[in-house]
Amino acid sequence: METIDLFSIVSIAFLGSFGHCIGMCGGIVVAYTTIKIHPASPIVSKSQAHLLYSLGRVLTYTFLGALFGVLGNTVMFSGNARGILLIVAGVAMLLAGLSLLGKLKFLSLIEHSFSSSTLYKKTFKIILNSKSNSSFFALGMLNGLLPCGFVYFFAITAVGTADPVYGALVMAIFGLSTIPAMFGVGFLTSLATATSFRNMMMSLSAVSVLGYGAFTIYKGYLFIEDPAPSAQHCH
Numbered sequence: 001m002e003t004i005d006l007f008s009i010v011s012i013a014f015l016g017s018f019g020h021c022i023g024m025c026g027g028i029v030v031a032y033t034t035i036k037i038h039p040a041s042p043i044v045s046k047s048q049a050h051l052l053y054s055l056g057r058v059l060t061y062t063f064l065g066a067l068f069g070v071l072g073n074t075v076m077f078s079g080n081a082r083g084i085l086l087i088v089a090g091v092a093m094l095l096a097g098l099s100l101l102g103k104l105k106f107l108s109l110i111e112h113s114f115s116s117s118t119l120y121k122k123t124f125k126i127i128l129n130s131k132s133n134s135s136f137f138a139l140g141m142l143n144g145l146l147p148c149g150f151v152y153f154f155a156i157t158a159v160g161t162a163d164p165v166y167g168a169l170v171m172a173i174f175g176l177s178t179i180p181a182m183f184g185v186g187f188l189t190s191l192a193t194a195t196s197f198r199n200m201m202m203s204l205s206a207v208s209v210l211g212y213g214a215f216t217i218y219k220g221y222l223f224i225e226d227p228a229p230s231a232q233h234c235h
Helices: 001-036 043-072 079-100 108-110 118-129 133-143 148-159 164-177 179-188 187-194 195-225 225-234
Strands: none
Touching: 001 108, 001 118, 001 133, 001 179, 001 195, 043 133, 043 148, 043 179, 079 133, 079 195, 108 118, 118 133, 118 164, 118 225, 133 148, 148 164, 148 195
16 A cells, blocks of 8 residues: 555544544444443543444444455456546545535435434444443444445545455554544543534545545556556555
8 A cells, every 4th residue: 555545544534533423423422421431430441441432443444444345356357447446436535525525415315324223223222221341342333334424435445445455454544543533522522512623624634535536546547557567556
């Protein structure tokens, strides 16, 4: 994976976590913090709970990234096919970036939540009411399955790697980069309602997504123009 890829993924995930992720998942963090963690609990105990929750999300994201990498690999028959895949992924990233800026409804159109399903509600309720340490990890894993526009962006990136290992790495980096924001919500619930701050971070992440989308399209062009040399620099 190129340095620019790694830097872009970390930057987009970190900035976006303080914008989109807090808005999407902040309520869940506040809920389990209120119900499952006693206010008088030691700071170490609270930190452990939040860390287990975040690691659960990261595990789910990593697994999904590997699956998306396999999906990308199934359509990569040649350098040209890889180039076309990257261009398609890049265009989808541009649409995602414009959607994050509120210019399009691309993400909202493909975002369908199953959180209202009976099975999800029952599972969520059982885990939320459990006091065991493992329940925080399980809740994070369950949260990682929620359809989310930002997760879709990184899923597209994982597909573009056409490799299960790199796909897993992309989604793992995404998950790890969101931990600071989720920790912030856990300890400072005011972050979940700081709309102006979140909007600023959302705008910065959207611009980053647009830039990375353009770069991905350029990489796809390089693959089509000269598959072998480009492929050597892809990872």
